[in-house]
Amino acid sequence: ARDMARKSVVLLKNEEKLLPLSANTKTIAVIGPLADDQTHMNGFWAGKGEAEDVVTLLAGIKARVSDKTRVIYAKGSHLESSDKGLLKRAVKAAKKADVVVLAVGEDSIKTGEAASRVSIELYEAQQELVKALHNTGTPVVMVLMNGRPLAINWSAENIPAILEAWFLGSQAGNALADVLFGDYNPSAKLTMTVPRSVG
Numbered sequence: 408a409r410d411m412a413r414k415s416v417v418l419l420k421n422e423e424k425l426l427p428l429s430a431n432t433k434t435i436a437v438i439g440p441l442a443d444d445q446t447h448m449n450g451f452w453a454g455k456g457e458a459e460d461v462v463t464l465l466a467g468i469k470a471r472v473s474d475k476t477r478v479i480y481a482k483g484s485h486l487e488s489s490d491k492g493l494l495k496r497a498v499k500a501a502k503k504a505d506v507v508v509l510a511v512g513e514d515s516i517k518t519g520e521a522a523s524r525v526s527i528e529l530y531e532a533q534q535e536l537v538k539a540l541h542n543t544g545t546p547v548v549m550v551l552m553n554g555r556p557l558a559i560n561w562s563a564e565n566i567p568a569i570l571e572a573w574f575l576g577s578q579a580g581n582a583l584a585d586v587l588f589g590d591y592n593p594s595a596k597l598t599m600t601v602p603r604s605v606g
Contacts (some may be wrong), residue, residue, distance in 0.1 A: 412575035412582030418593040422567040427589025434477045436504035437465045438497045440486045441552045449521030450574035460577045464510050467580025489532040510550045517553040518554025528558045556601040571572050
């Protein structure tokens with residue numbers, strides 16, 4: 408499961424060689440509504456996959472970094488709705504960190520059968536989170552977790568490093584940590600065109 412997950416990660420952008428991260432980074436802020444989420448990582452067609460068996464991104468990073476690295480977690484927002492308190496705590500965490508790993512995307516039931524959306528952009532609440540974290544000046548690595556191509560025009564222009572992770576299953580967190588810290592070179596390619604808008 409871990410090997411298949413690693414093989415599915417697509418490196419979309421990596422400006423100024425932000426990736427791979429150092430396991431000895433002093434402080435890493437892991438932020439986002441999907442950063443510590445077990446429920447959605449198995450995707451819509453989970454088969455026998457159980458949420459309680461999923462290793463989250465936060466757990467994977469904590470297991471990979473050195474004992475001297477401080478890992479701060481903040482949810483930042485809900486998937487589809489804003490929360491000023493969550494946003495404020497996320498910005499505070501980002502300002503304390505050397506780098507932010509931001510997990511955004513969709514919930515798994517939005518990308519299964521009979522689950523069309525009017526928009527293919529990140530939910531407005533998550534776009535607000537992305538922009539707020541960018542404004543802190545702390546480098547951001549965006550990890551997209553989704554089952555369909557998402558239009559991320561603003562992020563593509565402003566966020567220095569972006570990984571397309573899809574829904575990686577039970578070993579999601581460990582696989583992403585392998586990629587983020589350079590233990591595995593992300594070699595997957597996009598299998599579809601990502602449109603700039605629904606139009």
